[in-house]
Amino acid sequence: MTKAELIDSVYEKVGGFSRKESAEIVEEVFMIMKEVLANGSKVKISGFGNFVVRDKQQRVGRNPQTGRPIEISARRVLTFKPSQVLKEVLNPDRTEEDVGENTLSAF
Numbered sequence: 146m147t148k149a150e151l152i153d154s155v156y157e158k159v160g161g162f163s164r165k166e167s168a169e170i171v172e173e174v175f176m177i178m179k180e181v182l183a184n185g186s187k188v189k190i191s192g193f194g195n196f197v198v199r200d201k202q203q204r205v206g207r208n209p210q211t212g213r214p215i216e217i218s219a220r221r222v223l224t225f226k227p228s229q230v231l232k233e234v235l236n237p238d239r240t241e242e243d244v245g246e247n248t249l250s251a252f
Contacts, residue, residue, distance in 0.1 A: 148175075182223065194227040 146154075148171065156167040178188050178196070188196040203219040227235070 190228075192228055192230045194225055194231055197224050197226070198222070199224055 152164070152168045152171050155171055156162060156164050159167070162170065181188055182196060182198050185198055187198070190196075198221050201220050201222055204217050205214050206217045207213065208215050233239075
């Protein structure tokens with residue numbers, strides 16, 4: 146789904162707003178999320194998941210073509226952890242037993 150499709154969906158489902166107002170609402174939500182994440186805070190959307198900014202340390206990696214070591218600079222990365230509700234929507238056929246079995250088999 147693109148941002149334009151998200152705006153259209155808000156316009157169609159919420160009602161009472163023009164397309165322009167729907168676009169402004171979606172843009173403002175994204176802007177607020179960007180500001181919060183840029184400040185190092187997390188964004189928690191109940192029933193959806195958490196967006197968290199993590200700091201990664203500088204490290205040595207390898208160039209996959211040459212195999213030579215290269216320095217990877219320190220940086221901030223955005224991670225997303227889906228909520229249990231979202232996981233259940235994405236995997237409706239999985240039961241609690243399935244989740245436990247797969248978790249144990251990974252070790």
